[in-house]
Amino acid sequence: MSPVTKHRLLLLLPFTIFLVLLAYFAIGLTHDPSKLPSTMIDKPVPVFDLAGIDGGPGLASTDLTGKVQLVNVFASWCAPCRVEHPLLVRLAREEGIVIRGLNYKDKPEAAQAFLNMLGNPYTSVGADKDGRVGINFGVYGVPETYVIDKAGRIRYRHVGPLMPQDVENVILPMLRELAK
């Protein structure tokens, strides 16, 4: 191989690196981030005991047994949480579903203002100020919603804001099934 051809091949290197990266990202884009598997599915909820916000009832792992319920991870700084909030309020008030709030990396007063403004669908709220409990749950980002069965095991995990069709097609049927 003459030095000239070698030189030319070297010029192709950035382009080759670009192609490899392109392929890598293209494959990554086909993944649905909301369908990431959770290692916590069918496992008992992590053990924790959190204080409430603004003097309200707190949340401990022992509250999550004995009844089928939802755990909703929310924060006042999270815009999609606002979008799903009216839906949670309806589930709590009109469908009688027990929803526990996990207030993720938030200031208690900001969270309280958020609930005052949009309504409080939560039976109780745990203030997870440093996000440690969230990490144990396997929270990637707020909002997330977990279905907890009577035995206190995590049965389903929804990433991102709940949409009406998610509730009608997945969450409500599952809650009914688990409540049997």
Next chain:
Amino acid sequence: MIGFWIVAAALTALALLPLVRALLRPSGDVGEAASFARGVYAQQVAEVERDLARGVLTPDQAKLARAEIGRRLLSAAAEADKLEAVATQAIKPSRKLALALTLAMPVVALGIYLPTGHPNMPAQIFAERPKGRAVPEKVLEAVASLEKTLQENPNDQAGWTLLGQTYAAMGRIDDAALAYRRALGLSQGDPELMSALAETLTSAADGIVGEEAHRLFDEVVKADPNNPRARYYLGVARQQAGDIKGALDRWTALVGDSPADAPWLPLLMQQIQQAAVSVGLDPATITPKPKPPANPQAPRGPMQGGGAGAGGGAAPALSAEQMQAMAGLSAEDQQATINSMVDGLEAKLKDNPGDVDGWLRLARAREVQGNLDAARDALRGAVKADPGRVQAWLDLSRLLAPDTADGKATPEFLAAMAKVLALQPQNPQALYYLGQQAANQGDTAKARDYWQKLVSSLPADAPERPELQRRLDALGK
């Protein structure tokens, strides 16, 4: 838009420029290198001669050195020849390559952009919206003086209202809410202020109808059942709570109670259309007709055949494509689905005959299907369910109206018109036909009374005016 394409073209040209230049540049490098080498070797030979002359080198050494330089020169020349051959080979297609690239790059770029790009997509309004809008100095001064006045006289309800409106216009949503709250407290529950506060709270929550806003809108509707703003937002609240059907019920009822020229109708229709399609309903079937325009530019005259409030304004029907996309069904299946939905509605109404909105919806659907007898039956159900609903009487009389202005009016039609007139004393169709009936019965005084009222409500240049005047004159004194 055209500006975007010009910029895109300029950028493409800019990106192409260095490439094309590099490809078209005549390659002088190889020849230069060879002549440079020759110069170096010539200098070296000259140096050898100088050294020989000074006696640094012996003639034998000089001879050896010259031979060495000669060998290097030869090999350099050979190398240069080889390079030149390679270079010309490599450089030859460059002109073609340059041309191909110049053409291919814009074409490929367009090919990628057109299917994926959205040149018409609106800018992200939230990101672009400045935190505080640029407010003219004068307005700021006025706000400051208003704030000062209110400090001195905090019980000035109109002042707080004005301040709230100004803050809202300036984009200071939270301050606007505070000001409206003060005004509302002073007014002791004025529905308009309640509604303004609730709307401000909703914008403060990024468009989510929160708890307090919802409660306020509820109270507004309690005090003023026809408040369109509150009724609209209560529908929005149902939609946000995931109850699309509940939202549609509220919105379609609002359409039915809105005049056809109401400013909120286009937005409302659009919302209904989107929401209905998202749950697989046909917007045209579920949307009732709006009321006749409140301020008609040119009221439909009775001579054109009694079209009571047939001013259109119903939701635009779905195109065939949209319908198919809506549920992925064939056109026949679509029709069958709609038919079965309409039949289902009728069955439901048999069990619940008091649902006046249901009857109106059914009538509308039957009319769209072309089954006028069934539509009339549904409207009879509607007026039975709520004799005070003028929309029902208007629709019924429209479907019962004689084909021509002089046609024979049935007693049922006239009874419906009498009901309309009782509910809407200025209704032109009712005035015309009831006048006609009175004239036929020889009650000229009554006929004159009706028609006189009708004439005075018509604009001076209305085409039906002379004819009506002729009839009035024909009644005699």
